[in-house]
Every structure is written in structure tokens, then in C-alpha cells.
Amino acid sequence: MKTILVTGGAGFIGSNFVNLMLNKHPDYKIINIDALTYAGNLENLKDIDGNANYEFIKVDIRDREKIDEIFKNNEITSVVNFAAESHVDRSIEEPEIFLTTNIIGTQVLLDTAKKYWKVNPNDKYCKEYKPGVKFLQVSTDEVYGALGETGLFVETMPLLPNSPYSASKASADLIVRSYNETFGLPMNITRCSNNYGPYQFPEKLIPLMINNCLKEKELPIYGDGMQIRDWLHVSDHCTAIDTVLHKGKDGEVYNIGGNNEKANTEIVKLIINTLGKSENLIKYVKDRPGHDRRYAIDNTKITTELGWEPAYTFEQGIKETIEWYLDNTQWIENIISGDYANYYDKMYSGIDEVAAIKE
Template sequence: MRVFVTGGAGFIGSHYVRELLADRLPGTVGARVTVLDKLTYAGNLANLPDGHPRLAFVHGDICDGELLRELLPGHDLVVHFAAESHVDRSLDSAAAFMTTNVMGTHALLDACRATGVHRVLHVSTDEVYGSVPHGSSTERDLLEPNSPYAASKAASDLVARAHWRSHGLEISLTRCSNNYGPYQFVEKLIPLFITNLLDGKDVPLYGDGHHVREWLHVDDHCRALHLVAVGGRAGETYNIGGGTELTNAELTERLLKLCGAGAERVRQVPDRKAHDERYSVDISKITGELGWEPRVPFPDGLADVVDWYREHRGWWEPLVKDRAEQAAGR
């Protein structure tokens, strides 16, 4: 089996690649993996196993149709992670999100059609549903994105659907809740707060922290992705959620305790523009059709992640330094 993974040096993509190469996903023993990644701020070669004989890494842009047509022939499955994904960055400048997430998805699927690679898994987000005041979003709910990031992902979902309907590509989509785990880039909430606390810094909490998010361990997410990749129906969307809903304030309290810090380390900052109040997804479809359920209990998973960042300063300290230098304009 040959698997083509876009954005495979990022957080979730690299975890999926490591699982493939470790033969931990059903039906993929001995699979060969090609990773295409532009290595922007969130892509990191240190996320991937060094020198693995079944891994080929290509430094390139998902929007490069000519490169895609060179690389894709002979692959059995495409798993599409490549995306700009940080909401705050999209609020400051949305152009890169529209280019990578929308035009990049089009370029990839157009190249798949041209090279005869039919099976594609398109990885999306629950943010396309917008804020959910009560209940949980189902796959048939309207898409009501509120940030430029979410709008670009919603558009990419529709691009994927159109390629399935118009051209017959065997495309399945997934929409996941907030992920956490090792190797997550230091701008995201959990690694940002952990690394700040481990360095003796304050943590910036938006407003009063009442916004609710549903948390999913990256292990559980990648198991679900693979089930959809090999068993999901073409043209269908599958929600993937962890089932643990917490306000950002509640999550902060847990991180403070795990890092041995007090409440005085919390610094309230002005709320984000158009900040969605709550996300929650209904997972009955993937559970009923493919038998998936989350396995990692959130308290255990969160404690393990804190320990991972505590033990892997050599991985995240250069990223924190680079981020600080970029913020200072150097």
C-alpha cells in the first residue's frame, strides 16, 4: 500500500504518519508513505521519524499542480491534512488561508483526477458548523463558519464534495473537535499554556474563559481517520469528537494544577473577534457505521501531554524562540 499524506509534518499529519510507519493501523503493515509539506511555521521535520526506509519526504506546496502530478501516480490513498489552521492568524491576514485551504484542495483533487488516484480522505474541522449553543452538530447541519479560517475550511469541504459529485473521486470527509497531544505547535492553547507555565510565564486567557470546546486526543483522531479512509463511504462526512467538553477556564485550571502553578499565573486578555461560544459534534454516525469510539480518558491524556512537553524541551524551546522573534519583528 502507498499512502500520500499532505501536511504530514504538522501535528496531526505527522502523528498519522508515525502510526502508519509503526504498522499500528489495520491493513497497513509495510505501507510506504510519501509526505508533502511546505514546512511553514507549523510544519517541522522533527515531527517525523528520521531516515525511515518507508518514508519519502518532499518539501513542496500543495498548490503546485505540476509537482502533485509528478508525485501522485502509484499511490493508493491520499490523506489531506495540509491547511493553514490558526484562527488568530486568519483574523490578522486571511489570504494564505484561502490560498492553501481552498485553492490547495482544488489543486490536489484536480491532480488526483488527472493521475488516476481515486481514494481521498479530506480532513476538516468542527469549526465549519459555527457556534453551537446547545446539542451537538450532525453531519447534515448547515455550515455557518464565523472566522476566515473556518470559512476557508468550509469552502474546501465543498470543493471536495464537488469533485466527488462531478468527477467520481472516492472522497470521504471528516470533521474533528479540538485535538491535543504531543508534537502540537506551541501557538495552540494547550501547548501554549503548558510551555508558558513550564517557563514560569503567565498564560493568556481570552475574556473570562467561558467558551466551551470539545477535546479529542490525537491518538483517537488518527484511529478514526484511518477507519474512514479504508471503510468510509464516498461522498459522506463523518464527525469525530472526544466527548469531553470544558470551558477554557476549566481547562486552564487543570493545566495549572498539572504544571504546579497557581491562579495568579492567569492573565485575562481581550476576547477574540467573533469568538465561537461552543463546539460539539454528534459522533453517532462514525460509531454506528465504523465502530469507532474515543479511548483515551481526557485526564490521563492531558497529564501525559504535560509530561511529554516537560520531557521534550529540546523539541519546543526553538519553536518558542522563533515565535518570540517573529512577534518582535526581527
């Protein structure tokens, strides 16, 4: 039996992944560790309550002792590291937690995996590992920086991150790479584009706009709203990670995109129209500092080498996502009643004071 340690499995992408893995691989054990910060929510995992192959442990990935204990008590065969501070705006306000969680947390996991996966634990620089083990680092296309009007991100591009968040993720990628080069630790890195779908915390563009629209609150669009993102349905992202976990070649990086380039304003207007609300709710606000203009992914490597392709069209994915949020209004209320309420007030209470730069 394989035992997969999923970190950050109570978050948006992590919880979708845990749900997928338990359904798709009933012979695997999944250990989910999560610090349950503002973005983690065990409600996302209610459908697997009582599953004998599933275990949840509340732990912060920076906690070396507890991570060691988990490896000591379980024959872990793979780590899939989702645990991260992920919101760019927060990283501009408070960079430190991004650096400690995303970089040091990753290093703690790598050190521990390196210690327990070695064939010969007494050999300090042993490059032989137990067969079949793998460290999979879930990263982001933001590590490449911003694209101009044309071109796509490919895996060989230099890392040029622009926000404290993306700099922390790029740093983590480099640490993972170094453990592969120096110690031979088996690994893959995946770099995804913008995810959307069920259970996404309503600070990110799509759920924020759906939630605000439903409450007829203002819809803050940064700058001119013509920034482009490549939207990937979370379930496609999870099947891609499952594919890389099983078929990815050691030491390789794989981009994962949705083939859906959309401008932010287009997304917001689509949500408004689907929900039958007024475009007057849109408020163009001050731009995000260091705002990346365009992200777009080239999926050629993962498609040709591993045979993965996104299954969702954006039209189908966004329709299902809006329906999910309409059917789960209580989920939103529960999640925003915590820290998010304060954060939201802090970020947007002065919304009328920021210069409306368009319309």
C-alpha cells in the first residue's frame, strides 16, 4: 500500500486533491497535514469522514519535531506539498509568513524525507533512496514573472518572480531542485496557472466576485482590469498532479495550464451576467503593486511526455463553479466569519477613497 503525505490538504487545491486520491486510489493511504490557517477548512473534506484510509493531523510544516514524528510513525512513500501561503495581496502586506512557511516549511519536509527515505541512513550524502519514493512540490507559474502580449511559459524559462509570494515559491522550487542535485532526493515540481472551482477561499478573484455579486457589494477590479490569467479547473489540476506523481520523470518540472486565457474584466462581467446583476457593481480601484500583466502556460511537455490534458472548457467549469457557490452559501459564511472578515475590512474598507481610475 502507498502512503501519501499531503500537506495543506484542508486548503482549496489540497482538499480537492485528497478527495480525488481517495476515490481514485482506494488502496492508498492519505495522511493530510494542515496548520488550519484562515484558508484551511476541514468542512472541505466532510465527504471522506470515516474513510479508513484517511488520517488528518493538525500540524504546521515548519514544526520539525512533529514532521519527524509523522515520518517515524508511518511508511510514507510520497509527499505532495500543497502547504503554502498563497495570496499575492497578503504577501505584499505581510511577507514574512510567506518566507517562513513556503521556504523553511518546504526545507523541513525535504530534510525529513531525505532522512527517512535513505537506503542507508548512516551515509551522510547517500544518493540512493528507497524505491518508489517521491517529493512532489506544487508550485506556480508566477515564478516565471510576467509575460508580454505574446508567448507562453515553458519550463526552461528563468525564474523572475515579482511579488514576495512568487519569490517565496521560486525559492522553494530552487531548494527542492538543490536536494535533487545534491542529495539525489527523487522529486518533481509542478507549476500551475490560476485555479478555480469548488472550495476556493473568497479572497481570490472568482469566488470573491461571486460572493460580492450575490451580496450586491462592490466588485474591486485592480488597475484597468486587462491583466490576463490562464484559468485551470481545480479538478484538472488535481488529475495533472496525480499523473506527475505516477509518471513524472525524476528531477523534472511540469507546467500545468488550462488553455483558457481571459482578462480579469471579462471574468467579472461573465459572473455579473450569469448571476443577473448590474455591471454598476464594478469598481476600478488602485492597481496591485508589481502586478503581473499576463500569465499563459505551454502544456506541451506534460501533454506529450505524460499524456495529460485539461478536460474542462472554461464555459463548463465556470458554470459549475457559480452553481456550486450558489448551492453552498453557508460554506462561504462559515469560512469568512473568521479571520477573513477582518482581512476583508482592512483591505477594502477604504474602497470609496481609492481613486476610481476608469469608468
